[in-house]
Amino acid sequence: MIPRVEPGTVGPCPVAADALQGIKRQQTNPARWNGAGWQAFADAVRAAGVELAEGAIACGVYLTDAGGTAYGLPHGVVIARSAAQISVLLKAAQAHRVPLTVRGGGLTTEGESVAFGGVLLDMTGMSRVLAIDAAALTVRTEAGIYWHSLAEELRRENLDYLSAPLNLTSSVGGTLGVGGIDVNSARLGCSADQALSLQVVTPTGDIVECSDDENAELFQRVILGYGQFGIITEATLRLRPYTPLSMHYYYYSSLRTAIEDLQMLDSNDASDYSGILTIMDCAVNLLVAFDSGEREAAFRKNWASRLRGFGEFGFALSMAGHYALRPWKFREALYLLQRKREVFPEFRRTEYMRDGKMHDRSVVFSRAVWKHWGSRNMVIPDLATPADRFIEAVERGNAVCRKYFRHYTLYCVGIRLRPDHGPHYEMSCIPPAAQGWAYGCEFEPMIEGGVYSRDHFQSFKNAIYDIGVDLGASYYRFGGMMKGYIRRVFGDELVDRHLAMKRRADPAMILNRDVIF
Amino acid sequence: MPAFLARMPAAARDYSACSGCSLCLLVCPMWRSRHDPGFSPEGLAKALQCGATAAALAPPLDACSLCGACDAVCPERIDLSGMIMDLRRRLANSPLPDVPRPALPDDLHSRLQQGAPATAPVAPRSAPVLLPGPALRADAALLAQVQALLGIAVFDDDGDDIALAIEVGVVIPPLRLQSFLDSLRGHSIVAADGLLLRQLRRWLAGSQRMGLGAALSTRAAVRSNLGAGDLYVIEPRAFHADYERMVGFYDRLQRETGCSFNLDLQRIAIPAVAPGMAQNPGFAAGDEVQAKWILQGRSPARIVVESLADRAVFGRVCDLPVVHVAELGVDPQMMKEFRHAFG
Numbered sequence: 027m028i029p030r031v032e033p034g035t036v037g038p039c040p041v042a043a044d045a046l047q048g049i050k051r052q053q054t055n056p057a058r059w060n061g062a063g064w065q066a067f068a069d070a071v072r073a074a075g076v077e078l079a080e081g082a083i084a085c086g087v088y089l090t091d092a093g094g095t096a097y098g099l100p101h102g103v104v105i106a107r108s109a110a111q112i113s114v115l116l117k118a119a120q121a122h123r124v125p126l127t128v129r130g131g132g133l134t135t136e137g138e139s140v141a142f143g144g145v146l147l148d149m150t151g152m153s154r155v156l157a158i159d160a161a162a163l164t165v166r167t168e169a170g171i172y173w174h175s176l177a178e179e180l181r182r183e184n185l186d187y188l189s190a191p192l193n194l195t196s197s198v199g200g201t202l203g204v205g206g207i208d209v210n211s212a213r214l215g216c217s218a219d220q221a222l223s224l225q226v227v228t229p230t231g232d233i234v235e236c237s238d239d240e241n242a243e244l245f246q247r248v249i250l251g252y253g254q255f256g257i258i259t260e261a262t263l264r265l266r267p268y269t270p271l272s273m274h275y276y277y278y279s280s281l282r283t284a285i286e287d288l289q290m291l292d293s294n295d296a297s298d299y300s301g302i303l304t305i306m307d308c309a310v311n312l313l314v315a316f317d318s319g320e321r322e323a324a325f326r327k328n329w330a331s332r333l334r335g336f337g338e339f340g341f342a343l344s345m346a347g348h349y350a351l352r353p354w355k356f357r358e359a360l361y362l363l364q365r366k367r368e369v370f371p372e373f374r375r376t377e378y379m380r381d382g383k384m385h386d387r388s389v390v391f392s393r394a395v396w397k398h399w400g401s402r403n404m405v406i407p408d409l410a411t412p413a414d415r416f417i418e419a420v421e422r423g424n425a426v427c428r429k430y431f432r433h434y435t436l437y438c439v440g441i442r443l444r445p446d447h448g449p450h451y452e453m454s455c456i457p458p459a460a461q462g463w464a465y466g467c468e469f470e471p472m473i474e475g476g477v478y479s480r481d482h483f484q485s486f487k488n489a490i491y492d493i494g495v496d497l498g499a500s501y502y503r504f505g506g507m508m509k510g511y512i513r514r515v516f517g518d519e520l521v522d523r524h525l526a527m528k529r530r531a532d533p534a535m536i537l538n539r540d541v542i543f
Numbered sequence: 544m545p546a547f548l549a550r551m552p553a554a555a556r557d558y559s560a561c562s563g564c565s566l567c568l569l570v571c572p573m574w575r576s577r578h579d580p581g582f583s584p585e586g587l588a589k590a591l592q593c594g595a596t597a598a599a600l601a602p603p604l605d606a607c608s609l610c611g612a613c614d615a616v617c618p619e620r621i622d623l624s625g626m627i628m629d630l631r632r633r634l635a636n637s638p639l640p641d642v643p644r645p646a647l648p649d650d651l652h653s654r655l656q657q658g659a660p661a662t663a664p665v666a667p668r669s670a671p672v673l674l675p676g677p678a679l680r681a682d683a684a685l686l687a688q689v690q691a692l693l694g695i696a697v698f699d700d701d702g703d704d705i706a707l708a709i710e711v712g713v714v715i716p717p718l719r720l721q722s723f724l725d726s727l728r729g730h731s732i733v734a735a736d737g738l739l740l741r742q743l744r745r746w747l748a749g750s751q752r753m754g755l756g757a758a759l760s761t762r763a764a765v766r767s768n769l770g771a772g773d774l775y776v777i778e779p780r781a782f783h784a785d786y787e788r789m790v791g792f793y794d795r796l797q798r799e800t801g802c803s804f805n806l807d808l809q810r811i812a813i814p815a816v817a818p819g820m821a822q823n824p825g826f827a828a829g830d831e832v833q834a835k836w837i838l839q840g841r842s843p844a845r846i847v848v849e850s851l852a853d854r855a856v857f858g859r860v861c862d863l864p865v866v867h868v869a870e871l872g873v874d875p876q877m878m879k880e881f882r883h884a885f886g
Contacts, residue, residue: 083600086593087563087580093564105579131565150568170578174569181781182840194809198798229600296562377794377810393809396618402562 033535033543049064057540059125059143064101067122067145069268071104074114078102078145079285086148094403095480096137100127100144105151106170109233110223116257116537117231119145119369123534128253128431130170135406136487136508138252138541139200148538151197152259155179163265164222167200169258174388186268188220192391199258205250205455205502207466209313211275211297212292212440215513216456218249219444225260229532233259234235238446247527250454253538254524255531269317270383271299273373274325274480276335278310279344281424285417285438287333288312292440292463295411296329297321302438305365306358307424309345310335315384370399398472405483407490410441410457410502422493423469430486431471438467441502453516453524455466457500555622567613567623570750570811572833573606581608584613587630597633604630608712608805609738610814611783624741631712647711654704655719671731674701677756677852678810679735685851686817688869692762695733700726706739718747723875733758735850737780744784755782756849756868757789760796764872771801774855775868776837779812802847813837817879834860848872 034317070076079085080102085220090097101124104115105153119126126142132139149510150168154343156166160183167176173190176198180186191210202224206217214220223237230370234256236245247255253282278284284302291297291314299315316322336344349359372394411419427434441464443456457464469490494501513521529535535543567584568574574583580588590600597604604627613623673695679686680701685828690697692752702723708715731751734740743752756778756885759765769775782789790810797804805813815834834856846865848854857865 055674063874082593083590085582085591086595087586089589089593090563092564132563148580150580153578172569174808178838181808196567389809392620396564492706492802 028103031253033539036283037265040103057142058098059101059539061101061143063122065122067118067124069104070118070122071115074118076104076111076114078104080426085146086149088141089282091135091137091139092404093135093137095141095405095483098137098140098142100141100146103146103148106149106259107151109227112257112259113231113233115145115147115231116227116229120230120532120534123533123536125536128199128201128257128538131172131195132192133191133196133200133404135404137191138538142540144536144539147257149197149257156260158183158185158265160185163267164262166260166262167198167260167267169197169202169224172196173198173199173201174392174464177386177388179266181268184268185265186266187217188214188266189217190388191217193395194387194388194392198261198263200253202249202258202261203251207299207439207441207502208440209315209391212297212300212442213295215442215444216250219447220264220266220443221261223262224248224258226256227259228256229537237262241396242449246449246452247518247531249450249458250275252299252454252542254528254542255537257537260395270380270385271317271387272314272319272322272382274314275338276312276314277338277341278312278335279308279341279348281307281333281420281436282417284310284312285420287335287372288438288440289413289416289465290332292442296325296328300440302436303444304434304436305361305369306433307428308348309341309362309365315387325520344478353538369394372397373470403473403478403483404445404469405473405487406470407487408466408502409490409494409497409499410455410460410464410466411494411497411499412457413440413463415497415499416467419493419499420467422497423467423490426486426489426493427469427471430482430489434473436467437468437470438465440465453512453520455500455502457498458516459498464500468502509540509542553777554602554627556620558588558591558621558626560619560621561585562619563589564618566616566618568618570612570807572608572610572612572810572814573603576830576832577606584617584621584627587627588623589619590627597630598637598639598781598798600630601634604634608814608816610779610812611737611741611786612779612811612814615783615786615811616809624810626705629710630713632714633712635712636714647713648707649711649822651704651707651711655708655713655716669729669731671695671733672698672727673750673755674698674732674736674739676701676706676736676739677733679755682851685867688754688873689759692759692764692869692872693733698727698730702739703744706736707879709738711741734781737782737784740781741784752786754778754789754849756781757792760866762872766796766800768805768871769796769800769802769847773802774805774837774843774846775802776805776815776846776847776848776850776857777812778853779814781849782812796847803841804841815848815850816856825850831856831860835836 036315054429068078084098084103089099090101106112124149127141128147128149129139129143152168152170153175154168155176158165172194173196174194176187189210190196192207192208202218202221214421224245226234226236228234233240234244238245248258250395281304288300289304291300297314298317298321302310302312304310316325349355366498373390378390407417409423420436424436443460443462443464491501491511500515528543563585565585571583580586583823585598586605607627609624609627611624616621629819675697691737700723705715706724727747732743733753733755735755737754740752740754776794793804807813813833838861844865846857846863846866848865849868854865854867
């Protein structure tokens with residue numbers, strides 16, 4: 027039985043063994059709210075004209091998140107329709123002390139968007155694009171919109187967002203609250219950095235516009251704030267002209283060498299897009315891409331020859347020689363062939379290629395992710411570190427993957443930090459010691475139809491997260507910063523300061539309870 | 544050969560495989576109009592996982608247009624359209640008195656019982672035949688143009704009663720279905736109804752089938768009259784029923800002619816009308832929101848449609864010339880040859 031835990035405190039974790047000696051296991055999933063006062067709350071919101079759905083059929087779609095290891099049902103569901111409606115809901119939730127869990131695309135992996143009782147607010151009901159300013163290169167949109175739906179509207183104007191997770195069903199509001207990385211983040215920063223201003227409904231129901239110039243403290247807390255200080259209902263985002271990509275692929279047999287080359291490219295601004303995707307420990311792909319012919323030509327002239335990776339044909343020859351001398355590893359060679367046969371065509375589908383350029387990268391990448399890595403359990407723990415600690419973090423994480431799963435993939439990308447966004451980054455996914463760039467790595471086991479227990483998945487994730495504690499790192503994609511880790515990463519002083527702010531902003535501690543506090 | 548090296552298409556799965564990825568929402572017209580997950584294939588699958596009955600799901604079942612876009616994007620390969628059609632069958636055939644049922648044409652059951660009148664075969668076995676559906680049959684001039692372009696005979700029994708039964712969930716009498724399929728066996732089939740085409744793909748596995756729009760756009764006379772100023776509106780049901788092949792087909796058409804399509808960024812066909820069951824052609828007019836969305840931010844010189852329903856809706860929402868794809872390729876000599884061939 028999961029023990030009851032008071033809001034703002036951390037309890038013991040009833041599942042998953044400790045990964046590292048000396049790191050005490052702590053609460054990973056929230057306790058279920060006991061439902062006290064629910065009926066009075068439901069009556070109040072309905073009387074105020076808010077449509078509240080109850081019952082298993084209405085709530086069942088929200089049973090779990092992309093991680094698929096945390097399961098819980100809310101008492102009721104509200105589909106977001108307006109800031110005013112959300113304001114009514116939050117005021118009632120404060121008055122009746124009913125927990126409110128906000129959900130966008132539901133792509134969290136630790137149950138952050140799963141409601142363990144209380145009311146769940148589905149933000150995808152607010153999915154309209156409100157205004158596109160092609161001259162100023164900005165868009166005002168409701169925050170429940172999926173990035174992909176936003177891209178569909180922007181493309182009609184030949185525009186694109188700056189950066190967004192390579193997953194079609196990430197929502198704008200959810201991403202701004204946790205970070206978001208793209209293969210252009212080494213140049214354009216994390217997705218949250220493209221927000222210029224927000225409309226936020228505070229935990230007490232006030233509707234507030236905020237930006238770096240207006241209500242700046244709220245803006246700083248809401249951006250990368252894990253949904254603790256308000257619900258983002260509208261966002262103004264920076265845009266750019268849409269461009270297709272010229273892709274280049276380099277193949278390495280050493281992860282360390284590939285990371286060194288990635289960081290070399292990033293620090294020299296040598297490409298518009300860069301990232302690493304591993305197939306096996308001995309088969310690592312560095313992708314490099316460009317928005318313009320000029321940038322591509324400059325890369326060819328100045329940087330291509332400095333990369334130590336092979337082209338596809340050269341790497342195939344190298345691997346053939348490698349396995350010819352090691353015939354007992356023929357299964358490994360067959361697996362490599364299989365992956366090449368299955369995955370490579372996904373990135374070269376003719377309907378997305380024109381004149382050698384890839385169109386709609388988010389569609390291509392997201393489809394490949396869902397096809398080859400998606401399943402009921404999207405088990406993707408991650409680490410974000412300063413540049414100088416990244417190789418160590420990746421190699422240690424890779425060793426954990428090897429211990430838990432037969433096959434796995436690593437996805438590594440740089441994240442350029444904005445010096446003026448220091449206040450945004452405080453107690454966020456951006457590692458505290460990072461300067462200039464942070465680096466993120468996702469560790470993605472290939473489930474391949476295998477059956478693993480929840481404890482196995484959770485133990486694996488905890489083992490990755492513990493590396494982060496040990497290295498002073500943070501956790502990136504999908505808001506994987508669980509409550510049980512936050513004090514160990516940031517220390518009591520910083521966490522207590524933010525907790526005090528949270529208690530002032532959210533007196534009943536009802537908003538996204540148990541995610542980090 | 545090891546199993547993993549063989550490119551075997553995986554079998555379709557059922558609702559229990561839904562992992563809640565929400566990819567189907569992105570392409571679902573009923574979700575787009577409501578932004579309520581209950582009105583989406585994922586919402587239906589998840590509700591079934593929670594024990595919902597067909598009766599409890601009647602509103603979204605009615606609202607679905609069976610465009611098939613969800614089938615094309617589901618990473619779990621769930622037969623979502625099949626799931627919805629199965630639920631409609633359960634709803635239509637429920638013995639419970641208070642279950643909401645779709646309004647049906649009065650004569651549908653009798654037509655299904657009687658079947659098509661027996662006539663002499665219009666074409667020898669292996670010859671291509673056309674199943675035009677009621678809308679095209681009603682437009683004699685356009686039907687003649689279609690026939691002239693394709694050089695194809697109209698099949699007497701075009702199965703429009705079966706197509707309607709599939710759509711609304713009415714059980715098709717086995718004898719009627721068997722006689723329809725037997726009469727088609729051995730023919731190459733061009734069908735105007737995308738839903739019927741989808742089912743024929745299953746019922747007559749191995750036969751050659753094609754949607755009407757795709758068949759017409761293979762004709763040189765049509766392709767030569769398509770250009771960069773054209774917005775070509777693909778009929779979604781036929782497109783999604785054979786998605787992998789059709790994506791490549793229309794991609795080649797785009798490269799050759801320069802026309803644009805009603806495809807989204809995922810290369811899924813956006814329906815011009817998003818009618819639920821109650822608004823389907825033959826029942827009432829559909830809405831215009833989808834057609835306006837297709838046109839948003841675009842400025843074509845002409846709209847080319849594969850479906851007559853689409854011609855009607857674009858005629859209502861814009862002042863652009865709207866032509867059926869068959870109208871692109873007609874010339875007097877061809878019509879003369881057609882009349883000579885088919886009388």
